[in-house]
Amino acid sequence: MDIKWLRTFIISAKYENFREASEELFLTQPAVTKHIKRLEESLYIQLFERIGKKVVLTPAGHKFLFYARELISNYEQGMQDFEAWKQGYNRKLIIAAAPQVASSFLPALLRRFMDENPNIEVLINVLSSFEIGNVISLGKADLGLTRILPVQTNVKAETVHKESVILVGPNESSLDENIALHKYRLITHNHPDYWDDFLNEIKRHYPNVQTMKVNQVEVTKRFIEEGLGVSYLPLTVVKEEIASKRLVEIKPDKIIRPTSSTYLLTKAATDEVLIFIEFLKRFIPF
Numbered sequence: 502m503d504i505k506w507l508r509t510f511i512i513s514a515k516y517e518n519f520r521e522a523s524e525e526l527f528l529t530q531p532a533v534t535k536h537i538k539r540l541e542e543s544l545y546i547q548l549f550e551r552i553g554k555k556v557v558l559t560p561a562g563h564k565f566l567f568y569a570r571e572l573i574s575n576y577e578q579g580m581q582d583f584e585a586w587k588q589g590y591n592r593k594l595i596i597a598a599a600p601q602v603a604s605s606f607l608p609a610l611l612r613r614f615m616d617e618n619p620n621i622e623v624l625i626n627v628l629s630s631f632e633i634g635n636v637i638s639l640g641k642a643d644l645g646l647t648r649i650l651p652v653q654t655n656v657k658a659e660t661v662h663k664e665s666v667i668l669v670g671p672n673e674s675s676l677d678e679n680i681a682l683h684k685y686r687l688i689t690h691n692h693p694d695y696w697d698d699f700l701n702e703i704k705r706h707y708p709n710v711q712t713m714k715v716n717q718v719e720v721t722k723r724f725i726e727e728g729l730g731v732s733y734l735p736l737t738v739v740k741e742e743i744a745s746k747r748l749v750e751i752k753p754d755k756i757i758r759p760t761s762s763t764y765l766l767t768k769a770a771t772d773e774v775l776i777f778i779e780f781l782k783r784f785i786p787f
Contacts, residue, residue: 502543504576507569509536510548514566517549517557592621594773597642599630601692601718602763605737606662606785607646614780621773630693637766643774645766649693655768662763662785666695668751669739670731678754681731682707688732690714691721695759699733706755722748735761 513522513533523530541548548562558566598607603625615623626642634651636642645651650658670681687703689712690696703710713730715721721732722739726747742748765781767774 502540503536504573506536506540506543507573509533510540511566511569511573513537513549513556514558514562514569517555519556588622592618592773593624594621594644594777595624595626595642596777597626597628597633597636597645597647597766599633599647599693600627601630601648601735601738601761602646603627604719605735605740610781610784613784614777617780618776621776633766637768640768643767643769643771644777645764647764647766648761650764651766657767659765660762661765661781663760665736666692666733666758666761667736667739668731668733668753668756668758669725669743669748670751671725671728672746672749676731676749676751678751678756679707681751682710685728686711686713686730688713688715688721688724688730690716691718691732691734692761694761695733699759703756733758 509522509526509528512525513519516522516525519530519533519537522528523533526533528536537549544561544565546561546565547559548565549556550559607625611623611625615621626636628636630647630649633642633645633647634653634656637645637651637656638653645656646661668678668681670676670685676684682703687710689700700712715724718734718738721734722742724730725732726742731751739748739750743750765778767778
């Protein structure tokens, strides 16, 4: 039995249509038909019933679909584990990280963690803060680093970092808060936590401020560099750009800035999770 036949069967079962399966698999339709025929011959049973140009799963096809998915899952997991073993890993840690975390302090943190724990394979899944709580709840990641508290009741959350939010603009020496918010559009909603309430505070002092929603921090920073606007962002997110003078910090005047928190989300306290938490407490004191 060829693993390719199983993949073809699973995709064909999803569509119950060999043409659509061939498009997803980047195979010709005759190749899909051949894979299914070979699989049926190896199992000595019919998996699809052909009705004209249509195909439908037989009772045997429905039954075998469960086993085919299990076989593929075990095969892929086994290959991942074997590849990890070849690279010297004997443990794995899956981290779900918000973009604002992944692009700020996480790289330096991971470099030190992996130096200390060379036998732990670290996998990073960058997701929106709103998704991370659910991913941890479902057990699809071992821990999460997010900018908002989760709504899931089976997920534990700890605050691991708090930082200032600052107003940043393009590199112009003449900028102050009043000039910046009159001259430039205010780029908003690039952070999942503070914008809704904070925007009301800004408009209370600057009611005519023009805004532009951009939901990605990296895009926001690039827009600011090109003179498209200014924005309030966590300090760690723009630290490098300020140091290299691509962006400048604009000093506060009327606006009371919020703070930005990073939360560590966990569900199961595996050995790898506990090792990471202990490391995190040394790197960023809770």
